[in-house]
Amino acid sequence: MKAADFLYHRAGSVAEAVTLLDEYAGEARLLAGGQSLMPMLNMRLWRLGALIDVNQVPGLDGIEVEGQGDLEATRVGALTRYASLERSPLAASRLPLLVEMVRHIGDRQVRNRGTLGGSLVQGDPTAEMPLACLVLDARVRVESGRGGREIAMGEFYHGSYAAALEFDEMVTEIRFPRHPQHFAFSELTRRHGDFCVLSVAVTGECDSDGRWHDVRIGLGGVNDMPVLAEAASARLAGTRLADDDIREAAALTQEAIDPPSDMRATAEYRAHLVPVHVRRALQQLCSKNRAADRR
Amino acid sequence: MSFERTLNEQEISLTLNGERVRAWAPSRMHAADFLRQRLGRTGTHVGCEQGVCGMCTVMVDGQAVKSCLMLAAQLDGAEVCTVESLAEENGNLNALQQAFKKHHGLQCGFCTPGFLMLATSLAARGEAMSREQIRDEVSGVLCRCTGYEGIVRAVEEYLSVQQAEGSRFRQAEGSRHAEGAQQAMEAQS
Ligand SMILES: Cc1cc2nc3c(=O)[nH]c(=O)nc-3n(C[C@H](O)[C@H](O)[C@H](O)COP(=O)(O)OP(=O)(O)OC[C@H]3O[C@@H](n4cnc5c(N)ncnc54)[C@H](O)[C@@H]3O)c2cc1C
Ligand code: FES
Ligand code: FES
Numbered sequence: 001m002k003a004a005d006f007l008y009h010r011a012g013s014v015a016e017a018v019t020l021l022d023e024y025a026g027e028a029r030l031l032a033g034g035q036s037l038m039p040m041l042n043m044r045l046w047r048l049g050a051l052i053d054v055n056q057v058p059g060l061d062g063i064e065v066e067g068q069g070d071l072e073a074t075r076v077g078a079l080t081r082y083a084s085l086e087r088s089p090l091a092a093s094r095l096p097l098l099v100e101m102v103r104h105i106g107d108r109q110v111r112n113r114g115t116l117g118g119s120l121v122q123g124d125p126t127a128e129m130p131l132a133c134l135v136l137d138a139r140v141r142v143e144s145g146r147g148g149r150e151i152a153m154g155e156f157y158h159g160s161y162a163a164a165l166e167f168d169e170m171v172t173e174i175r176f177p178r179h180p181q182h183f184a185f186s187e188l189t190r191r192h193g194d195f196c197v198l199s200v201a202v203t204g205e206c207d208s209d210g211r212w213h214d215v216r217i218g219l220g221g222v223n224d225m226p227v228l229a230e231a232a233s234a235r236l237a238g239t240r241l242a243d244d245d246i247r248e249a250a251a252l253t254q255e256a257i258d259p260p261s262d263m264r265a266t267a268e269y270r271a272h273l274v275p276v277h278v279r280r281a282l283q284q285l286c287s288k289n290r291a292a293d294r295r
Numbered sequence: 296m297s298f299e300r301t302l303n304e305q306e307i308s309l310t311l312n313g314e315r316v317r318a319w320a321p322s323r324m325h326a327a328d329f330l331r332q333r334l335g336r337t338g339t340h341v342g343c344e345q346g347v348c349g350m351c352t353v354m355v356d357g358q359a360v361k362s363c364l365m366l367a368a369q370l371d372g373a374e375v376c377t378v379e380s381l382a383e384e385n386g387n388l389n390a391l392q393q394a395f396k397k398h399h400g401l402q403c404g405f406c407t408p409g410f411l412m413l414a415t416s417l418a419a420r421g422e423a424m425s426r427e428q429i430r431d432e433v434s435g436v437l438c439r440c441t442g443y444e445g446i447v448r449a450v451e452e453y454l455s456v457q458q459a460e461g462s463r464f465r466q467a468e469g470s471r472h473a474e475g476a477q478q479a480m481e482a483q484s
Contacts, residue, residue, distance in 0.1 A: 001344060002323065002344070003325070005323050007303060008366065031366075034369075035346060038325070038365070041323075042325070042344045042363065043345055051366070053366075053368070106435070107434050108434075108435050113360055113365075192431075193434055193435070
């Protein structure tokens with residue numbers, strides 16, 4: 001199908017883009033990679049007064065590292081495309097979990113166009129980037145004519161497909177604290193490159209005596225938005241991730257989920273899969289750590 | 296607030312298969328329709344118009360994209376390559392097209408322009424790729440006829456030939472550079 005009529009603006013700066021958003025008072029949307037917006041318009045799931053193309057806005061597609069040690073942070077511009085993340089040596093060394101998860105998104109053409117900021121604002125509950133950013137404890141920088149603010153990923157969603165943005169706000173940057181030492185990712189998809197049935201991303205630090213701390217377990221596709229399984233994480237603090245620890249923590253993840261039934265899977269099936277994949281991800285975390293020790 | 300209706304139409308200047316062209320399009324028109332209906336290049340096919348089938352894949356500024364998910368207006372200033380750019384001037388098929396023919400990489404041919412442009416963009420990256428990687432890289436175009444085997448084999452053969460030629464070219468360039476450097480050093484001493 002063809003999109004319904006709309007006006008088109010090409011913004012040359014963030015200031016221009018947010019001014020236009022404000023003038024249209026909720027009737028306009030920013031056009032970033034277009035990999036979610038364009039299908040919705042073509043299918044007429046959405047009718048908009050105007051699109052504001054931000055692809056020409058300079059300075060929003062970089063990856064930069066600042067600070068050192070515990071204060072190290074990596075800043076990624078909102079318009080950074082998936083393909084740039086895939087190929088950036090800087091991203092590979094500073095944000096390895098994000099880069100691993102990017103490779104699970106869509107296909108080559110989708111990754112050539114889609115952007116990190118677009119994926120976060122789209123807020124698909126099964127999407128990889130919101131889950132990665134949540135587990136990595138990222139903060140989202142937002143600008144509007146009224147000034148700027150930062151939103152923690154944990155507070156970035158009101159619900160599914162509902163980012164906590166005002167209509168005049170634009171995401172400009174995603175800021176990541178120092179990357180955790182260890183990480184693992186596991187997801188189930190029905191078809192290659194499809195949106196997932198569920199996904200699990202885990203991170204953690206391991207002391208020289210083999211005890212784990214700051215274990216974070218993020219779950220995608222099993223709630224309105226990606227969630228952290230806090231009780232399960234707490235169960236693992238100070239443990240060596242022995243089989244019993246992992247089994248009990250995996251069982252505790254049930255508290256964090258409220259899975260939907262849709263065309264990809266029933267709620268029961270998803271609830272069954274969560275501990276299975278959490279167990280796998282934690283075992284992977286453990287074995288990667290041992291492999292690193294041996295090196 | 297009122298907006299001029301002229302915003303509903305866009306003037307678009309682009310380089311299409313090496314040729315400068317200019318045309319108008321309604322704002323809501325996607326790039327695939329623009330290429331077909333306004334520029335007469337009907338080699339780019341349209342299937343789902345929701346980014347799933349990959350029939351509309353073309354190269355924009357060297358990258359493979361689904362042109363049903365871009366607006367015509369976004370091609371302004373861009374360099375666009377469609378399947379019409381592949382065959383040689385005398386009408387002979389290029390090496391990639393010949394590989395598709397040889398390996399039975401097409402039956403009805405509806406998906407072929409998409410695969411050809413995706414493979415062309417892969418070759419431009421100049422990386423060696425395993426069959427597994429090729430499968431992954433071409434997964435964004437669907438084919439309902441061939442079962443993909445012939446397509447993957449054709450792309451594999453084409454990439455390996457391109458790679459070999461690319462490295463021969465780079466070696467030749469390298470030795471020219473080395474010669475140049477040698478001469479420069481000799482000139483200095
Ligand atoms: C075939 C196909 C398969 C896909 N598979 C996956 C998958 O497996 N996993 C996955 O996660 N995604 C998948 N996607 C979606 C893809 O990741 C999109 O790129 C992403 O959801 C949106 O990013 P975008 O840059 O394309 O944003 P757009 O489509 O341009 O925009 C999406 C929304 O975000 C808003 N927006 C964009 N940028 C900003 C900004 N800077 N500030 C404020 N608002 C903004 C837009 O106004 C719009 O409402 C797939 C898409 C397709 C077509
Ligand atoms: S027509 Fe563009 S992806 Fe199907
Ligand atoms: S050859 Fe018919 S769809 Fe691919």
